Amino acid sequence: MSIYLKIKHKLQPMLPFITLLALLPVWEFICWFAKVPNFVLPSPSEIISAFLNVEITRWLDHSWATLRVALLGFALSIAISIPLAVIMVRSQFLTKTLFPLLVVIQSTPVVAIAPLLIVILGSGEAPRLAITCLITFFPLVVAATTGMLATPPELIELSKSLRASPVKEIWQIRLPYAIPHIFSGLKVAVTLAIIGAVIAEFVAAEKGLGYFVQFSTSYFKIPQAFAALIFLSIMSLVLFKAVHWIQTLYFSWSLPAQEK
Amino acid sequence: MQPYVSFEHVGHTYTLANGQSVNALNDVNFQINKHEFVAVVGPSGCGKSTLLRLLSGLIQPTQGQVKVFNQSITQPRDDVGIVFQKPTLLPWLSVLDNVLFPLKHKYGVVAKKDKEQALLLIEMVGLKDFSQRRPDQLSGGMQQRVGIARALLLDPDILIMDEPFSALDALTREEMGFELLKIWNEKPKTVLFITHSISEAVLLADKVFVMSERPGTLAEAINIDLPRPRSLQTIQDSLFSNYTSRIRKHIYKQANIEDVSTKTVA
Incomplete structure (x- = not known):
């Protein structure tokens, strides 16, 4: 490989980051040149100084609160949706009765249910987890169900001809077969988990980045809200990458051919 | 010699989800001896796969009986090895x-x-x-x-192969056929080999069953008296082409394709 190609190869994953860095001066210039008021669009320098004005421990505190809700809600969602998918794969009847209900739940806007959940579940962590869970479980159920149903019928016949138990059929054939689908679902769901946590914090919280965005905007500290937004997107990105990393590390066979 | 596998007046009718029924097999009778290599050929939809599922016990016949060593099959058998079309x-x-x-x-x-x-x-x-x-x-x-x-x-005593080489390219397919014969020689099994290829059936089998179109029945059972071990030489044998053309004619006759030469060949 030539040196040029080597550098290109190394730089490839950095490209989006480099693009963003290159855009920062342009952004700064436009804000300065057009005299954009900072409540419309703060300049990068204003965002940076807003970020520095808040103690780092406070940032970490808020970030951790959001991350915690997102991760716990996400875990809860996995714990509910995978068994639910297994049940639906095993029973045609339950698929017919449960699936329309799931669609109804999914198509009701979570933002609208959020205040109700707070009333029902109180003001603690429970409603926040519930909201995160509600927003993430649908893609997971669909992914897991589709994956398990995509198992080649020959393997199911093999299992039947060996008179293996249904539990083994699910555990040793169907679930592993669904892994590529499940990971696609997880990647969608993990970014939704952050959204869920933020929505929950908008409705009722005294901590967290969602709460901090709302708090900052109500005091007209727009650059500070932007800084919080950047924290949120970084968090989303990191979680997405983490899911991908887990897949590469433990389930590398399930990656599409060009990613291996 | 007592037959190892026997199908006695076996018929199978599937009931579809919409209540309609499809008659896949009708009054199939045959016997397979122990360690015999039997190939089944026939047009698409002649119930070859149903035959396979019946023998492995995955489904039960709606008429008649499938017996292995004089015992009726009533549940999936784990002494049956299955090779599928796709790996x-x-x-x-x-x-x-x-x-x-x-x-x-x-x-x-x-x-x-x-x-x-x-x-x-x-x-x-x-x-x-x-x-x-x-x-x-x-x-x-x-x-x-x-x-x-x-x-x-x-x-397993019985090896069922459902068009196992049909997804392979022609060269690999031939090679795999010979490979299979070698394995069968080392580990004799009763083989039911389903295929679309007439020459593959003649090359591998002791007996070729020709199936007719739906509802599938056994139209003809032909003993292949070609010497073993079979090799590329076998294909050049004039007997080989006799067998293949005979089977081909059987299949075309069912499809109602006019073929004048049918009458002249034994």
Whole structure:
């Protein structure tokens, strides 16, 4: 490989980051040149100084609160949706009765249910987890169900001809077969988990980045809200990458051919 | 000699989800002797796959009886090895673990001696150096060899093969046929080999069953008296082409295609 190609190869994953860095001066210039008021669009320098004005421990505190809700809600969602998918794969009847209900739940806007959940579940962590869970479980159920149903019928016949138990059929054939689908679902769901946590914090919280965005905007500290937004997107990105990393590390066979 | 497998007036009717029924097989009668290699040919939709499922006990006949060694089949049999059209290996397991899968799936544990047995089978199908590879690192032909090794693991009396080589290219297909005969020679089994290829059927089998269109029935059973071991020489034998043209005519006759020469050939 030539040196040029080597550098290109190394730089490839950095490209989006480099693009963003290159855009920062342009952004700064436009804000300065057009005299954009900072409540419309703060300049990068204003965002940076807003970020520095808040103690780092406070940032970490808020970030951790959001991350915690997102991760716990996400875990809860996995714990509910995978068994639910297994049940639906095993029973045609339950698929017919449960699936329309799931669609109804999914198509009701979570933002609208959020205040109700707070009333029902109180003001603690429970409603926040519930909201995160509600927003993430649908893609997971669909992914897991589709994956398990995509198992080649020959393997199911093999299992039947060996008179293996249904539990083994699910555990040793169907679930592993669904892994590529499940990971696609997880990647969608993990970014939704952050959204869920933020929505929950908008409705009722005294901590967290969602709460901090709302708090900052109500005091007209727009650059500070932007800084919080950047924290949120970084968090989303990191979680997405983490899911991908887990897949590469433990389930590398399930990656599409060009990613291996 | 007592027949090993016998189908007695076997018929099968599927009931579809919308309540309609499809008659896939009708009054099928045949016998297979122990360690006999039988090939089944016929047009698409003649119930070849139904035949396979009946023999493996995955489905029960709606009429008649399927017997193995005088015992009626009433549930799935685990002494039947099945090789499918596609290799259908488990992509997350190595070749070795794929071959061991039936044992693991049935009993949950794999003994050291089973592992040795599996390695021997892998060697027999010519994949000695590939036992730790994953299926996606193998070619189609190699994957199907793993499929054959997997079917042989529990040392079944009956080996059912559902168009096992139809997804392979022509050259690999021929090679795999000879390979299969070699394995069958080393480990004699009663084989039911379903195929679309007439020449493949004649080349491999002791007996060829020709099926008719739906509802499938056994139109003709032809004994193939070609010497064994069969080889590329066999294909050049004039008897070989006699057999293939005879079977071909049977199939075309069913399809109502006019063929004048039918009458002149024995």
